[in-house]
Every structure is written in C-alpha cells, then in structure tokens.
Amino acid sequence: MTRKNDAIGRKTDLSAAPEASVSIDQIIERLWQRPGFLLRRCLQHTSGAFEQSCSELGLTARQYDYLFVLDMAGEMGQTELAGALGLDRSTNTLVLKILERKQFVKRKIVANDTRKRLVSITDHGRSVSRQAHVAAGHAIQSLTNALDAGEYQQLIDLLQKVVRANSDQSYSCQEPSK
Numbered sequence: 256m257t258r259k260n261d262a263i264g265r266k267t268d269l270s271a272a273p274e275a276s277v278s279i280d281q282i283i284e285r286l287w288q289r290p291g292f293l294l295r296r297c298l299q300h301t302s303g304a305f306e307q308s309c310s311e312l313g314l315t316a317r318q319y320d321y322l323f324v325l326d327m328a329g330e331m332g333q334t335e336l337a338g339a340l341g342l343d344r345s346t347n348t349l350v351l352k353i354l355e356r357k358q359f360v361k362r363k364i365v366a367n368d369t370r371k372r373l374v375s376i377t378d379h380g381r382s383v384s385r386q387a388h389v390a391a392g393h394a395i396q397s398l399t400n401a402l403d404a405g406e407y408q409q410l411i412d413l414l415q416k417v418v419r420a421n422s423d424q425s426y427s428c429q430e431p432s433k
Contacts, residue, residue, distance in 0.1 A: 301394040308390030312383050313357060319391060321354055322384035325376035333362065333372040359383055 285378060286292045302316045309319070320340055325331070331339075337347035354360040359380030365371040376384065397406045 264295075290294060297398055300355035301398045304397045305387075305390050305394035308393060309387050314359075314383060314387050316394075317350060318359070319384070319387045320355055321350060322359060322376060322380055322387065323391075325374060326381055326384045330373055332365075333374050336374055354380070381416055 257327055305316045306314075306318070309315075314322070321336065324336060324339055332388065334344075334353065336351075337344060340347070342350070351360060351362060355362060357380075358377055360376055362372045362374050365373055399410075402410060
C-alpha cells in the first residue's frame with residue numbers, strides 16, 4: 256500500500272480497495288473519513304427531511320431551489336437561473352418543464368430573441384414556495400442541531416470555500432458579490 260501526505264498533512268492510504276479481510280467496523284471507520292461520503296449522507300438527510308415534509312406539496316428539494324430564487328427575483332432568464340443554481344442547460348430545462356407542468360412557474364419567449372426564455376413564478380408557485388420554506392428551515396435545523404452557532408458558521412464558510420475553489424469546473428454556480 257502506498258501512503259502519502261494529503262493536503263492537510265494526514266497519511267492517506269492510496270490503495271484502490273481495502274483488503275478482503277477488513278471487518279465491517281473497519282470499513283465503516285474508513286467511510287467516515289471520506290468527505291464525499293459524509294457530504295452525501297448530510298445531503299441525503301436534509302433532502303429526505305425536506306421532501307418528507309413537502310410530500311403533500313409535490314415538491315423536491317431541487318424544485319424548491321428554483322422557487323426560492325424565483326420568489327425573490329420574480330422573473331429571470333432561464334440561462335441566468337441555471338447559472339445561479341449551478342445547473343447545466345438540459346437539467347435546467349427538465350426541472351423547469353416539471354415546474355411548469357405543476358403550474359409553479361411559467362415561461363415566455365423574449366420578444367426580440369426567440370431563443371431566450373424568461374421564467375417567472377406563479378401565484379400558486381409562490382404559495383407553495385412559502386409553505387416549503389418552513390420545511391426547508393426544519394431540514395437545515397435537523398442537520399445543524401449538533402452544532403453551535405459558531406460551528407454552523409464555520410461549516411458554511413468551509414463549504415463555500417470548497418465551492419469557490421472548484422468554481423472553474425463546469426456547472427459551477429454564481430458566487431455572491433461582496
């Protein structure tokens with residue numbers, strides 16, 4: 256097994272897979288050292304809590320992100336919306352079609368550029384968004400119950416740092432202006 260120091264000086268095992276004789280406890284211990292695994296578990300937890308709370312609204316966490324943005328913006332270009340959310344064009348179009356079918360948003364062609372679409376939230380979408388806002392707060396709280404205010408801010412700061420460090424990647428989202 257080759258070992259090297261990782262970015263923060265810890266020894267990292269670079270072998271492709273653990274030995275066959277490793278116990279389940281050792282495997283779980285290794286999983287709990289992988290940031291991708293932990294981030295995915297946190298996302299599963301918050302998304303699951305959100306979607307359970309919003310099941311009667313027929314809204315997923317990703318769909319709520321759209322309504323959240325549009326509730327504040329009122330109307331924006333489809334491309335700008337994708338950029339704000341860090342989504343590719345095809346995913347953006349798919350989600351917007353679903354939201355349009357549910358009558359949460361409406362899209363219209365820009366008069367002087369038939370390739371452009373403006374997206375706006377409907378009254379029904381605004382109502383659903385505001386109902387879902389409570390569920391979103393509960394989902395965040397379920398994630399952060401184990402953290403004090405300083406730790407929560409540190410978590411947000413660290414996640415923002417990771418996102419910014421990878422902002423040159425495709426599908427990166429827009430950063431807040433300072």
